Amino acid sequence: MKENNSIIIVLIDNFIWIIILGMLVSVTFFIPSFLTIRNVINIFYHSAALAILVLGETFVIVTGNIDLSVEPSLGISVAIPGLLAMVWVPQTNIPTWIFVLIALCIGSVIGLINGIFITKVKINSFLMTLSMYVILYGFLYYLVPKSLDNIYPKYGWLGNFILGIPSSIFLVISLYVLFGILLYQSTFGRILFATGENKIAALIAGIKIDNIVIIAYVISGALASVAGLIILGRNIFISNNMGSGLLFMTIAASVLGGARLEGGTCSVLGAFGGVILITIIDNILAMCDVSPYLVYTIKGLLIFLAVWIDSYRERIRKAFLIKKVKIIT
Amino acid sequence: MITMRLKNIVKKFPGTIALNNVNFILKAGTIHGLVGKNGAGKTTLINVMSGRIQTDSGNIFLFENKNVIRIDPHKAIQLGIAVVPQEPEDIQYMTIAQNLFLGNWPANKWGFVKINELNQKARKICKNCKLDIDIAKNVSELNIAERQIISMIKAFYTQKNRIVILDEATAALDKYGREEVHRIVREAADTGISIVYISHELEEIFNICTDVTVLRDGVNIATKKIKETNIKEITHLIVGSKLVNKYYYNRINSKFFERDKEEVLSIEGLYGSDVLNNINLKVYKHEIVGLAGLRGSGRSELFKSIIGYNPIDKGLIKVNGNIVGFKNPNDALKYKICLLPEDREKEGLFSKRSVKENITISSLRKFLNRFKLINNKFEQCNVNRIINKLKIVTLSFNQEIENLSGGNKQKVIVGRLLETKPILYILDEPTKGIDVEAKQQILRFIIEDLSKEGSVLIASSEFEDLLQICDRIILLKKGKIVKEFNISEIDEKKLYIYLEALEN
Numbered sequence: 076m077k078e079n080n081s082i083i084i085v086l087i088d089n090f091i092w093i094i095i096l097g098m099l100v101s102v103t104f105f106i107p108s109f110l111t112i113r114n115v116i117n118i119f120y121h122s123a124a125l126a127i128l129v130l131g132e133t134f135v136i137v138t139g140n141i142d143l144s145v146e147p148s149l150g151i152s153v154a155i156p157g158l159l160a161m162v163w164v165p166q167t168n169i170p171t172w173i174f175v176l177i178a179l180c181i182g183s184v185i186g187l188i189n190g191i192f193i194t195k196v197k198i199n200s201f202l203m204t205l206s207m208y209v210i211l212y213g214f215l216y217y218l219v220p221k222s223l224d225n226i227y228p229k230y231g232w233l234g235n236f237i238l239g240i241p242s243s244i245f246l247v248i249s250l251y252v253l254f255g256i257l258l259y260q261s262t263f264g265r266i267l268f269a270t271g272e273n274k275i276a277a278l279i280a281g282i283k284i285d286n287i288v289i290i291a292y293v294i295s296g297a298l299a300s301v302a303g304l305i306i307l308g309r310n311i312f313i314s315n316n317m318g319s320g321l322l323f324m325t326i327a328a329s330v331l332g333g334a335r336l337e338g339g340t341c342s343v344l345g346a347f348g349g350v351i352l353i354t355i356i357d358n359i360l361a362m363c364d365v366s367p368y369l370v371y372t373i374k375g376l377l378i379f380l381a382v383w384i385d386s387y388r389e390r391i392r393k394a395f396l397i398k399k400v401k402i403i404t
Numbered sequence: 405m406i407t408m409r410l411k412n413i414v415k416k417f418p419g420t421i422a423l424n425n426v427n428f429i430l431k432a433g434t435i436h437g438l439v440g441k442n443g444a445g446k447t448t449l450i451n452v453m454s455g456r457i458q459t460d461s462g463n464i465f466l467f468e469n470k471n472v473i474r475i476d477p478h479k480a481i482q483l484g485i486a487v488v489p490q491e492p493e494d495i496q497y498m499t500i501a502q503n504l505f506l507g508n509w510p511a512n513k514w515g516f517v518k519i520n521e522l523n524q525k526a527r528k529i530c531k532n533c534k535l536d537i538d539i540a541k542n543v544s545e546l547n548i549a550e551r552q553i554i555s556m557i558k559a560f561y562t563q564k565n566r567i568v569i570l571d572e573a574t575a576a577l578d579k580y581g582r583e584e585v586h587r588i589v590r591e592a593a594d595t596g597i598s599i600v601y602i603s604h605e606l607e608e609i610f611n612i613c614t615d616v617t618v619l620r621d622g623v624n625i626a627t628k629k630i631k632e633t634n635i636k637e638i639t640h641l642i643v644g645s646k647l648v649n650k651y652y653y654n655r656i657n658s659k660f661f662e663r664d665k666e667e668v669l670s671i672e673g674l675y676g677s678d679v680l681n682n683i684n685l686k687v688y689k690h691e692i693v694g695l696a697g698l699r700g701s702g703r704s705e706l707f708k709s710i711i712g713y714n715p716i717d718k719g720l721i722k723v724n725g726n727i728v729g730f731k732n733p734n735d736a737l738k739y740k741i742c743l744l745p746e747d748r749e750k751e752g753l754f755s756k757r758s759v760k761e762n763i764t765i766s767s768l769r770k771f772l773n774r775f776k777l778i779n780n781k782f783e784q785c786n787v788n789r790i791i792n793k794l795k796i797v798t799l800s801f802n803q804e805i806e807n808l809s810g811g812n813k814q815k816v817i818v819g820r821l822l823e824t825k826p827i828l829y830i831l832d833e834p835t836k837g838i839d840v841e842a843k844q845q846i847l848r849f850i851i852e853d854l855s856k857e858g859s860v861l862i863a864s865s866e867f868e869d870l871l872q873i874c875d876r877i878i879l880l881k882k883g884k885i886v887k888e889f890n891i892s893e894i895d896e897k898k899l900y901i902y903l904e905a906l907e908n
Contacts, residue, residue: 256777260777260780261776261778262768262769262772262776262778265765266765268754268761269754269761272755272757273755275751276752276754277754277765278733279743279751279752280733280765280820281736281824283732283734339754339756340756
């Protein structure tokens with residue numbers, strides 16, 4: 076995109092960061108305590124789980140599908156190893172790495188099932204993952220009727236601090252870099268974009284589109300379990316409503332970050348911007364002591380406003396590009 | 405009485421003049437045939453008549469009216485001008501009656517449809533047309549000829565149009581279906597409706613039309629009464645006298661034209677995709693084989709079957725002597741067989757992605773570095789080489805491809821094939837919808853580069869393109885290979901005559 080080498084295009088492509096900047100400036104003006112190091116770390120800390128979910132969701136959205144099952148699969152992939160260690164075989168004291176491995180496997184398998192049914196059986200991704208959402212939530216309620224709050228603290232290692240900074244922040248940054256490279260610099264990333272943009276053309280160009288979509292779902296499922304581990308690290312208990320409410324935020328952040336639900340377009344940096352924006356909104360509402368009954372409404376309205384402003388981006392970009400092409404040709 | 409008069413119509417598209425000073429007179433109650441090669445301007449002309457495109461200059465007069473009229477699609481409906489396309493545009497799950505009166509159902513004051521009245525009206529219309537058909541049947545149960553007849557009756561009688569344009573409306577029909585359509589069309593003309601009849605089959609034109617107009621290169625070459633002319637004369641007018649074989653001679657002198665009898669592709673007894681009927685075909689090394697056929701001849705289906713996009717019912721495909729059964733295009737790519745699809749936008753391009761990504765999508769593996777990541781410099785270098793070689797006009801390789809012109813988009817896909825270094829290039833209508841300059845560049849490129857590196861199997865409905873570049877031409881009709889020519893024994897006129905003569 077840089078090669079379009081005009082600053083305006085770059086600005087339009089990173090519109091979300093302009094919104095964030097505007098928000099920061101105005102909020103700092105009204106609430107001076109907002110831009111303290113402690114609060115900034117706090118914002119990043121609370122955005123970690125959402126950031127990981129968004130990363131996975133973005134990979135699915137770019138293929139033109141959607142994954143609604145991330146929220147319960149986050150819970151269930153932590154609940155099962157948790158139950159295993161604390162209830163089913165209490166004295167075993169499972170090592171942390173096995174705990175993590177089980178969580179990742181469960182998330183990936185859920186993604187795999189989603190992906191296989193969507194590509195091979197050709198079930199609409201919305202309906203497939205919605206069914207998965209209901210099935211998993213039901214199962215989660217059955218497994219964890221009431222919170223499991225005597226978890227060994229070692230399983231919450233992602234809540235630890237390194238040099239005063241939560242380790243989950245390091246994890247988020249490294250995963251974003253890793254998956255950013257995967258998306259922009261690997262064959263898989265190129266093929267992923269192409270598949271999302273035009274499935275028929277991708278197939279004719281010799282791409283195995285089914286496999287690509289399945290892999291995207293596996294990534295989304297696995298990252299959901301990472302998000303589960305992060306939340307576990309923050310809470311040190313397992314409940315049946317872990318991460319509830321995150322699904323809408325996940326999709327909103329992806330779209331705010333420049334992903335189109337039709338597929339073919341997304342941005343890892345933009346998605347991260349979406350996450351930050353949503354967490355800032357959360358943070359501001361908390362600092363302003365807004366009635367908890369109103370928080371959702373105001374948050375919803377603010378996100379809606381951002382999506383609305385954002386909807387002009389594509390049009391402005393197009394108009395600008397056409398003008399430019401006309402000058403040249 | 406004259407129902408429509410077009411005077412000095414000019415329409416230019418980037419790089420080409422689609423209509424050049426065309427005059428056209430349509431009289432009431434006549435069936436006016438419109439013939440010409442692909443790209444002669446027929447489609448543009450009917451788009452002008454039906455208001456889908458606006459002319460650059462020239463005037464349109466309607467119904468003895470002295471005033472110039474500007475037609476747009478909305479006005480066309482009011483004025484009673486309709487187009488019946490090749491594919492019926494009906495709603496499959498509705499009944500015939502509902503389809504006949506679509507958008508105009510009789511309703512009571514509460515807005516509910518009066519089904520009895522609707523069915524009665526529909527029954528009456530069908531009876532008047534001597535059509536023995538159950539109007540309560542769903543359209544999905546009808547065959548293509550019946551569906552086409554229903555669309556025509558709708559255009560003729562329920563919408564009460566005064567000018568109806570049949571755009572290759574019979575191309576997909578068999579002989580029996582055609583006769584039925586002809587009867588309906590004749591009866592409609594008798595009631596005073598003016599009909600423009602477009603068909604590639606001259607026999608049909610002579611069977612049904614009262615007048616015929618020949619277009620060539622956007623010019624109205626002649627308008628004649630059917631009684632005063634014959635098929636031979638019209639064929640001559642359609643094709644013109646231009647000699648087009650010039651590239652062929654270059655090729656025959658070049659040292660690359662040595663047909664070593666090494667088979668690259670061999671197809672034996674292939675059936676599939678509902679149309680393909682016992683296809684036998686061989687392509688030799690460095691050979692350019694042309695597949696001549698009109699729309700619906702099954703050439704795209706054949707190509708898609710070869711690369712494994714469409715399933716095969718029966719038959720053998722051999723590549724370099726090995727029997728292969730590609731399950732998907734990815735398998736074909738492994739054997740280095742690539743398809744340039746017919747529908748560029750829908751089947752070829754990733755329109756929001758960059759030129760670079762569109763070119764390298766099938767050959768990414770060769771740009772990987774030791775970390776299995778894409779080596780940007782190497783990739784960009786290759787892309788720039790392709791851009792220069794194919795003379796693709798673009799701001800840079802990062803330009804989004806949707807901003808390129810049709811010809812340049814097509815060149816990008818050719819570049820994509822080239823990057824995979826295939827042993828067989830399968831090109832489906834590579835020159836469709838692109839300007840003359842790009843067309844010549846692509847044709848030259850096929851001869852000078854593609855055929856040096858591999859064999860080429862190319863389909864086109866523009867026969868003069870095939871005649872320019874092919875070593876061998878295979879005539880395909882309704883899924884069947886009907887004739888095979890060496891290039892030296894055929895010219896465009898002969899090809900047209902064969903296409904006519906081999907009807908049924």
